[in-house]
Amino acid sequence: MLRLATITLLLSLCLPTLATGQIRAAGSTTLLPIIAEAAKVFRKQHPDITLTVSGGGSGVGITSLKQRKIEIGMSSRPLTKKEQTQLQHIAHEIPIAVDAVAIAVSKAVYQGGIKELTIQQVADIYRGKIRNWSELGGADSPILVIDKESSRGTRHVFAKVVLGDERARAPGATIITGSNNEEQSAISNSDKAIGMLSNAWLNDKVRAIALIQDNLSRLPSTENIISGRYPIQRTLNILIHNDSSTQTRAFVDFLQSEQGQQIVQQVGYLPAH
Amino acid sequence: MLRLWLNTATLLCAASLLLIVTFLLYASSPIFAAQGLNFVVEQEWYPYEALFGLLPVLVGSLLSVGVAIALALPLGVAAALFNLEIIPKAAQSWLRLLMELMAGIPSVVYGLLGLWLLVPLLESQLNLLTGRTLFTAALLLAIMALPTIMVLSEDALRRVSREQRENAVTLGLNWWQQVCRILLPQAWPGIRLATLLALGRALGETVAVMLVVGSIDRIPEPFYNLLLPAQTFTSRIGREMGEAEIDSLHWAALMSSGLALMLISLIVVAPSLFWRSK
Numbered sequence: 001m002l003r004l005a006t007i008t009l010l011l012s013l014c015l016p017t018l019a020t021g022q023i024r025a026a027g028s029t030t031l032l033p034i035i036a037e038a039a040k041v042f043r044k045q046h047p048d049i050t051l052t053v054s055g056g057g058s059g060v061g062i063t064s065l066k067q068r069k070i071e072i073g074m075s076s077r078p079l080t081k082k083e084q085t086q087l088q089h090i091a092h093e094i095p096i097a098v099d100a101v102a103i104a105v106s107k108a109v110y111q112g113g114i115k116e117l118t119i120q121q122v123a124d125i126y127r128g129k130i131r132n133w134s135e136l137g138g139a140d141s142p143i144l145v146i147d148k149e150s151s152r153g154t155r156h157v158f159a160k161v162v163l164g165d166e167r168a169r170a171p172g173a174t175i176i177t178g179s180n181n182e183e184q185s186a187i188s189n190s191d192k193a194i195g196m197l198s199n200a201w202l203n204d205k206v207r208a209i210a211l212i213q214d215n216l217s218r219l220p221s222t223e224n225i226i227s228g229r230y231p232i233q234r235t236l237n238i239l240i241h242n243d244s245s246t247q248t249r250a251f252v253d254f255l256q257s258e259q260g261q262q263i264v265q266q267v268g269y270l271p272a273h
Numbered sequence: 274m275l276r277l278w279l280n281t282a283t284l285l286c287a288a289s290l291l292l293i294v295t296f297l298l299y300a301s302s303p304i305f306a307a308q309g310l311n312f313v314v315e316q317e318w319y320p321y322e323a324l325f326g327l328l329p330v331l332v333g334s335l336l337s338v339g340v341a342i343a344l345a346l347p348l349g350v351a352a353a354l355f356n357l358e359i360i361p362k363a364a365q366s367w368l369r370l371l372m373e374l375m376a377g378i379p380s381v382v383y384g385l386l387g388l389w390l391l392v393p394l395l396e397s398q399l400n401l402l403t404g405r406t407l408f409t410a411a412l413l414l415a416i417m418a419l420p421t422i423m424v425l426s427e428d429a430l431r432r433v434s435r436e437q438r439e440n441a442v443t444l445g446l447n448w449w450q451q452v453c454r455i456l457l458p459q460a461w462p463g464i465r466l467a468t469l470l471a472l473g474r475a476l477g478e479t480v481a482v483m484l485v486v487g488s489i490d491r492i493p494e495p496f497y498n499l500l501l502p503a504q505t506f507t508s509r510i511g512r513e514m515g516e517a518e519i520d521s522l523h524w525a526a527l528m529s530s531g532l533a534l535m536l537i538s539l540i541v542v543a544p545s546l547f548w549r550s551k
Binding site: 067 | 319320321322392393396402403405487488489490502512513515516517518519
């Protein structure tokens with residue numbers, strides 16, 4: 001009995017110290033590559049701190065932070081009014097990077113002649129009014145419209161600009177995906193797909209199309225993002241508790257430092273400052 | 274002492290079931306309070322607009338599982354018969370081992386297999402807009418249910434008594450007659466149970482289905498068109514549970530989806546109670 005009591009006592013002494021050396025980050029898969037890469041470097045500098053990074057989407061990041069399941073929430077969209085009031089006295093946002101949401105199509109679609117669209121045309125695709133690429137000057141094939149889970153930050157930003165409301169329905173959608181990774185593979189495995197994708201996830205098989213605005217076609221290029229000319233862009237934020245630990249703060253400082261911002265660019269985003 | 278232990282264990286089992294049902298009922302009560310029971314038969318699921326129709330997932334789950342079992346049952350029983358009756362004794366244990374291994378593969382592995390093999394294959398062969406369909410999910414579930422049905426059916430077939438077989442031979446029945454008149458009817462209760470177990474697993478399967486079903490909250494048009502993306506109870510819960518705020522209506526609606534899934538499982542398993550008592 002005495003031994004049991006001793007063990008319990010020891011454990012209860014251990015646990016809080018363990019917890020302070022631990023940083024858990026979760027949320028947006030758009031931010032995931034930045035935080036994961038930064039964590040790799042940070043762990044080398046601070047071997048005593050345990051840092052775990054997982055995805056789930058911005059909604060998950062914000063909810064988990066609120067429930068104090070994690071120390072760092074990753075969010076790729078502005079907070080909603082409700083979230084702002086809920087988090088007011090608990091947590092605050094820190095901008096880490098700037099990113100554009102690209103309208104991405106399969107390589108075959110791009111090569112079939114779809115290289116630029118107006119926002120209205122993209123909206124019509126997602127509303128189900130345009131269902132075949134031939135209506136837009138492409139090959140005669142139906143459009144595979146890929147939508148994202150409603151809690152995803154990328155979707156909020158996309159829907160706000162394209163469909164007019166961050167929570168708008170997309171009745172033209174064919175399938176729903178979750179993470180950037182899942183969406184990227186769905187687009188690249190098809191030859192008729194359109195989707196929304198963070199700029200850093202584009203590759204040869206997943207091409208960004210230019211958006212036509214005021215008769216000018218704008219690709220999500222670095223210059224167009226910096227100048228604000230590309231219409232669908234956002235700040236990538238992390239959220240931390242107001243009373244967060246010194247370790248968490250050290251990691252946040254690292255992210256904002258020159259080295260941290262270099263990682264941001266390495267991964268494919270623009271620095272926040 | 275043993276008696277006490279057995280009683281406690283039984284009570285704990287029963288209590289945990291009760292606890293689960295009570296918890297699910299409690300957790301989904303806000304949605305019943307807010308929307309009654311109507312949402313169960315409504316079609317639209319838009320959490321942001323407080324629309325929580327369960328009909329699309331009900332159709333999706335029942336169709337995918339139904340088709341999966343319809344595919345896996347004849348195949349599984351045939352494989353069991355083949356293993357028991359046709360191939361040489363030495364190879365039997367190997368085939369069985371293989372099937373048992375198959376039953377032990379984690380479902381996410383099946384999901385990836387489906388995503389990288391089944392989805393592109395169906396897409397190109399059937400000339401579909403996307404290979405993420407209800408049928409893909411059903412096919413994957415069939416593959417996952419197959420080992421359970423085969424292994425348990427084989428056990429059931431093995432248990433048919435030697436005397437029965439010998440009598441059949443003495444009566445001059447040919448092999449087909451032996452199988453259809455003696456073996457299968459005698460082993461039927463076992464095969465039935467095997468099917469139920471497989472059905473339970475298929476109904477609750479989450480990750481594999483989530484990866485290949487398309488996850489769109491819409492009833493296929495017409496509803497028996499399996500070659501369209503759809504959603505099941507498990508894939509919806511799997512995708513949305515993390516994002517739902519605890520104690521929100523959305524959360525309660527997901528809990529009620531869990532409750533509905535549990536009720537369906539109970540209804541499916543219920544007949545076995547009567548079979549046992551016979």
